[in-house]
Amino acid sequence: MSFVEVETLDDPRLDAYARLTEAQLRNKLEPEKGIFIAESLKVIDRALAGGMVPLSVLMTPEWMDAAADMLERIQQAGEGGADVPIYVGPADELQKLTGFKLTRGILCAMRRPKMPSAEDLLATCRNGGPARRVAVLEGIVDHTNVGAIFRSAAALNVDAVLVTPTCCDPLYRRAVRVSMGTVFQVPWTRLGEDVHDWPGQGLERLHALGFKTAAMALSDDSVSLGDPTLAAEEKLALVFGTEGDGLSPRTIATCDYTVRIPMSHGVDSLNVAAASAVAFWELCAR
Known part of the structure; x- marks a missing residue:
């Protein structure tokens, strides 16, 4: 040596x-x-x-x-x-x-590895077949949250993670550390390189691949995370928004579903990393 x-x-x-x-x-x-x-x-x-x-x-x-x-x-x-x-x-x-x-x-x-296209990534994931459950991270800027989401994705059978152009880098030191290295286990790539590629083109690409998209957000017309219609979808992309503001209105309007996690004791929402773990547990194969 x-x-x-x-x-x-x-x-x-x-x-x-x-x-x-x-x-x-x-x-x-x-x-x-x-x-x-x-x-x-x-x-x-x-x-x-x-x-x-x-x-x-x-x-x-x-x-x-x-x-x-x-x-x-x-x-x-x-x-x-x-x-x-x-x-x-x-x-x-x-x-x-x-x-x-x-x-x-x-x-x-x-x-740094060469990033595949979303289409190539989702064609064959770690289960040996096409991806069926995907997480999309829109503009999440806290590296700790990104690392924690990857760790939950690895543990709870998410097939792949897609990050939008404004999301922070999953290979940032702190993100890698918090993920405990699971950023190297879960297939991931960027869904577009330019800020203008999301949400319009990005969601169109997911829909073209046969995915139904579920915006994790509070809305009057949202469905509960436990709604059996969600679990029955063959391909489902769960879209999580940035800290504080959450998903953009355009993203919510373009997704097929708006999904809420039922809350108690007057709590309106969870931290995005915690919310992702709950959603993965409910909707990904186990």
Whole structure:
């Protein structure tokens, strides 16, 4: 293995970990050069199992023994068979990185995967057949919520997740961390690249694929989540809106259903991540 000792975060070889912003890592102008950071052994394990390609590792010396098997797997998965440099630095220096104490001493820079079209993604999902239950995230901007939704989607048999152009990046560090690496287990892609692609074109594409769309929103004409008509739909896309404002009026008007979760004690709604878990449990195969 290629172990490289570093003494300071000022080392230019650590730019991906210490200086590049999330926008710079994503590299929208050249997506094939984009990078994301996986944090902790469990997340890295799920990323490798999902076919992600490691570019480098940053870790503290005390984790070298515990991570030995993982480091072997990382070397085997290197880009084009090349050695993956493993940068080893002192704990007191690496802890200057935001959240490093939460990563159990190891970070891995990985190549961003090429995103498939929604049509290709939904044709064959993790059940081996076409997707039947899909989550659509409209403009959700909190990375914690996005990570939590992915974790629920993985646990509760959602076939795929689609994110709209204004939704935050599921490969943002915090989103990946909160998801516990399930962003690498649940098939996902963006439903359009430009803000003008949603909701009009995006919903049209879902309808063309045979999906009925269900806007999760409070409305006078909404149906209860337990309505048997929803469960009977062969293909159903559950659309969740941004924190605070929820779904746009245009999205609600264009969807086939407006769906509410029945509430008690005067509570009007749930946090979007909690609401998604409830909806997944009710409407996805189990």
